[in-house]
Amino acid sequence: MGKKITIIGINYYPEDSAIGLYSTEKAEYLVSKGFDVTVITGFPYYPQWEIRQDYKSKNYLVKETINGVKVYRSKQYVPKDPTFIKRIIHLTSFTFGNFINLFRVDKPDIVISIVPFTTSALLGWFLKKRYKAKHWVHIQDFEFDAAIDSGLLKGNKKFVISKLQSIEKFVLKKADIVSTISFGMINKLKTKTKTNTYYLTNWIDIKKFSNDTIKTHKYLTSNAFKILYSGNIGAKQDWVFFIEFLNQLKVIDNVEVIVVGEGAEKDNLLPKIKDYNFVKHYNLVPYDELPSLLFGADLHILFQKTDVIDTVMPSKILGMMASAKPSIVTGNLKSEVATVFKDSNGGFYFDGKSMEDIINQIILLKENKKMCLELGRNAKSYVQEKYAKDKVLNKFISQLKSF
Numbered sequence: 001m002g003k004k005i006t007i008i009g010i011n012y013y014p015e016d017s018a019i020g021l022y023s024t025e026k027a028e029y030l031v032s033k034g035f036d037v038t039v040i041t042g043f044p045y046y047p048q049w050e051i052r053q054d055y056k057s058k059n060y061l062v063k064e065t066i067n068g069v070k071v072y073r074s075k076q077y078v079p080k081d082p083t084f085i086k087r088i089i090h091l092t093s094f095t096f097g098n099f100i101n102l103f104r105v106d107k108p109d110i111v112i113s114i115v116p117f118t119t120s121a122l123l124g125w126f127l128k129k130r131y132k133a134k135h136w137v138h139i140q141d142f143e144f145d146a147a148i149d150s151g152l153l154k155g156n157k158k159f160v161i162s163k164l165q166s167i168e169k170f171v172l173k174k175a176d177i178v179s180t181i182s183f184g185m186i187n188k189l190k191t192k193t194k195t196n197t198y199y200l201t202n203w204i205d206i207k208k209f210s211n212d213t214i215k216t217h218k219y220l221t222s223n224a225f226k227i228l229y230s231g232n233i234g235a236k237q238d239w240v241f242f243i244e245f246l247n248q249l250k251v252i253d254n255v256e257v258i259v260v261g262e263g264a265e266k267d268n269l270l271p272k273i274k275d276y277n278f279v280k281h282y283n284l285v286p287y288d289e290l291p292s293l294l295f296g297a298d299l300h301i302l303f304q305k306t307d308v309i310d311t312v313m314p315s316k317i318l319g320m321m322a323s324a325k326p327s328i329v330t331g332n333l334k335s336e337v338a339t340v341f342k343d344s345n346g347g348f349y350f351d352g353k354s355m356e357d358i359i360n361q362i363i364l365l366k367e368n369k370k371m372c373l374e375l376g377r378n379a380k381s382y383v384q385e386k387y388a389k390d391k392v393l394n395k396f397i398s399q400l401k402s403f
Contacts, residue, residue, distance in 0.1 A: 002034040003400075006105055006133075008123050009114030010076070010094050012041040013066055016287035018232065018315050019140050020046060022202055023114055029393045030400075031068040038108065039069055040101045040123070042076040042094050047232045047263045047284065051078050061100065072101040082264050088160060095119040099126075107131045110403060113171075116143040118164065121171035128174075134403055137171060138200060139180040142188065144168060168192070177403065184336040198399060203392040204318040206384050208291045211324070217289060219282050220296030224256035225366045228297035230290070231316040233263035238303040239272075241330065241352055245303070246276050248359050255366070260284060260293060294323035298372065299365060304331035306352040321346050321383045326365060326375035328358055346379025 007027055011020035027037045043062075044052045055062075055075075062073040074097030079086035094117060102123060111133050113124030121137045128135040144165050172178055172193035179200040180189055189197055220226050227249075233239075249255060257279045259269075273279045285293050294300070300320040317337060320327045327347035331337055341349040348361055365372055 002036065003109040004036045004038070004106060005030060005110045005112060005400075006038045006040065006108040006127060007112045007114065008040045008098070008120045008127075010042045010117055010120065011046055011114070012039055012044070012071065014052065015044045015046050017047060017284065019114065019116070020044070021287060022140070022315065025203075025205075025389070026393065026396075027069045028067050029389075030397070033397055037069045038105050039071045040098050040105065041071060041073055042098070043073055043078075045076075045078045047234070047261070049078060049080060049082055049264060051075070060097070061104075063104070070105075072098075072104055074098045074101055091117050091119060095123065098123055102127055102130070108133045110134045110136060110400065112136045112138060113175075115139045116141055118143060118168045118171065121175065122167060125171055125174050128176075134176045135174070136400075136403070137175040137178045139178065139185065139189065140202075142185070145188070182336045200396055201387060201392055202315050202318060203387050203389040204322045204383050205389045206322055206380075209295070209322040209324070209380070211295075214292050214295045217285070217292040217296045219258055219260065219280070219285075219293060222256050224254045224278075225362075226296065226298045227255065227257045227301055227362070228260070228294070228299070229258070229301050230260040230284075230293060230319075231302070231314070233259070233261045233266040233269055235265060236305060237265070238305045238330065238352060239265060239269055241303045241355075242269075243272055244355060245301075245358070246273065246279060248355055249362070250276065250278065252359075252363065252366070255362075256280065258282070258297070290319060291323070294319050294325070297323065297325050299362065300325055300327040300347075302327065302329045302331075303352075304329070304335075304337075306330070306332045318383050318387050321379035324376035324380040326372055326379065328361060330354070330358070340382075344378055344382035346375055346382055 007023060009023050011023055013024040027039055030037050043055045060075045064071050076097055077090050077093035079090060108127065108131060111124040111127045113121040115121055115137060124135050127133060144161050172195055175195050177196045177198055178189060178193060179198040180186055181200065181202050183199065186197055186199055255278060259281045262284050270281060302314060302316065329337060329341060329347065330350045330352050333351050338349045341347050350358055
């Protein structure tokens with residue numbers, strides 16, 4: 001048996017999107033390579049912001065084994081309406097609940113803390129001190145920076161964030177190595193800590209996007225030009241821009257917009273789109289249906305708020321590109337996502353003021369299948385080269401073994 005590794009983070013299987021998916025695949029890949037892996041996590045709740053039905057009646061503390069991974073859970077508070085204060089209570093309940101689990105797991109050689117939450121790294125530091133283990137902090141999102149950039153903080157909330165940022169500074173300083181998912185985020189990380197850094201990008205299992213095995217998803221069977229958004233319906237996306245996009249798009253014939261997602265902004269968004277007869281909404285599909293869903297689109301869209309630069313590298317980008325379909329993405333022109341689309345020639349990246357250009361581009365794509373095919377091939381080839389699962393995780397394991 002290889003080294004004993006404990007992973008700490010709030011998102012894990014059966015959550016099968018975003019951070020939950022990556023943490024699960026990382027843990028199971030490590031098991032497949034001979035490591036002894038334990039996970040400390042919460043109850044599955046994301047992106048619905050509700051504990052899954054099959055977990056609601058379980059005890060406060062749960063231990064289970066999933067695909068060779070020992071999983072310890074503590075039932076955290078999950079608000080239905082995640083306001084700032086309720087998010088802080090949510091974070092705190094996860095942290096204190098899983099402090100108990102620190103005394104239930106076996107002695108690890110390496111602790112890997114997944115951020116968000118930053119307090120996962122605080123738990124990891126405690127485990128490191130208790131067992132003299134190595135501590136690797138992996139940042140999927142600078143959660144406090146993102147909260148500030150997206151306008152979630154006003155007034156005395158900044159006082160709370162300043163305290164949380166002091167925790168962030170402490171755990172980054174005490175870690176043995178800190179990784180994150182984009183080069184822009186690495187640069188930001190270097191302004192926060194002198195601890196050694198490592199580039200650990202998210203990945204895509206490209207084998208699941210083989211054209212030979214994918215069938216058209218039931219949500220995407222119309223003959224219209226199908227524009228798809230699939231993912232979290234949250235505060236980081238620009239839904240004001242999206243509604244204006246729908247207003248501009250309604251003059252174009254034979255176009256359908258499909259929104260597949262859930263999240264904190266879902267209840268605000270759905271009443272606003274119900275009057276558009278060319279727009280459909282569905283809840284998130286299981287992960288094993290995702291390739292066929294993405295493959296069935298003619299065009300992918302992702303509208304991000306333009307004031308966020310490199311604090312987030314959206315995981316959904318890789319799936320969009322792996323589907324061999326073009327994408328139109330908005331956001332800050334200095335972001336790493338902008339660089340990805342420039343380098344890949346697999347779609348188009350605009351700022352949040354380019355509505356006319358976006359509509360004209362859609363008209364062009366709608367009438368030019370050859371262009372769509374070429375852009376899609378470019379996108380898939382790019383992620384296959386840069387973000388293939390085996391390539392990324394084998395490199396990570398090599399680093400882990402030398403750690």
